[in-house]
Amino acid sequence: MSKQQWQGWGQGEQAQQHYLVQPRALAGGGDVRHVSEFLRASGWHDKSKEGGPLFMESPDRTVRIAYDPHALPGGWTIHGAAIGHQDEWWATLGRQTPVEIVAGLTDALTQPRSAHAPNVWEPLREQRWRRPPNAQHVxxxxxxxxxxxxxxxxxxxxxxxxxGAKDSQGNGWTAQFASSTPLHLVQAFSTALASPEPVMRPLGRVPHSTRIRTTSVSVLPSQLSAWQEARIAATRAATWARNTARSARPRTTAQPHAHAGGTRARR
Structure with missing residues (x-):
């Protein structure tokens, strides 16, 4: 375990010990607000009851996200309603799914879909994931x-x-997606899953695992707040820009078609 000190400390603050954890898939669940605060800033409605599990709904009410750590098996449930050519879909992610990986999927729900055809396997291939040739399933x-x-x-x-992810100490989680889940969302999940970037966990929240590597870092509360606020500010700005662009579009009114044999307007 290596130790690193972060620069730019303010006066009168006490640094806190955190750890950068790799691989991220085994870092444990993390702070649920990483997901929920981003959704709120993107215009999602918080339907949670006081003291109850997290429950959020998209602005158009077509997608619902819930997180319940107490129910069995507990974790994340995401449900999308059927709309247009899109069938109803769902996804479930275990309680110990790192919030940074969950956010790969949930952040994508707030953003415009790419014009490129989605490919779930491409982010994995880029990070040198292996495809066993004789596996029963892809x-x-x-x-x-x-x-x-x-x-x-x-x-x-x-x-x-x-x-999912698993180590020999029993740490791990699984996630399932309906075959009808939009592929760009599954790709967003696989991109976050395969990312080599470490994730941060506070002292006492790092799983005991022989499979993870940790780097100790000292972080000020103001630094943590600044990083979180930067993430929130970015989505607020993007949401504002999209809403402004929609409201600025000129509305056209269709002209009535003249019927054959109809009365001509007088000149």
Missing amino acids: TATSPDDSAWMQYHQMPDGEAMWWS
């Missing part, structure tokens, strides 16, 4: 074998996406 595993992504075809013809 599968990719991380270079250290701690995490996986799979397109699971069931005997009855149903299919789903299945992912």
Whole structure:
């Protein structure tokens, strides 16, 4: 374990010990506000009851996100309503799914969809994940074998996406996505899952695992607040820009078509 001191400390603040954890898939759940505060800043409605589990709804009321750490098995539940050509869909992510990976999916729900065709496997390939040639289902595993992504075809013809992480100490989580889940959302999840960037956890919140690597860092509360606020400010600005662009579009009124044989207007 190495130790690093962060520069730019303010006066009168007491530094706190945190850890940068790799691989991120085994870093533990983290602070749920990493997800919820971003959604609030993006215009989502907080429907949570006081003292109850987190429950949020998209501005158009087509997607709902819940997090309940107390129910069994507990964790994240995301549900999308059928709309247009999009079928109803769902995703469930275990309680110990790192919030940074959950946010890969939930952040994408607040952003315009890319014009490029989604490819769930591409982010994994870029990070050198392996594709076992003889696997029963289409599968990719991380270079250290701690995490996986799979397109699971069931005997009855149903299919789903299945992912997760696990170590020999029993730490881990699983996630499932309906086959109808929009592929750009599954790709956003796989991108966050495969990211080599470490995630930060405070002292006492790092799982006991022989599979993780940690770097000790001293961080000021003001630094943590600044990083969180930067994330929130970015989505507020993006949301404002999109809403402004929509309201600025000129509205056109369709002209009535003249019927054959109709009365001509007088000159």
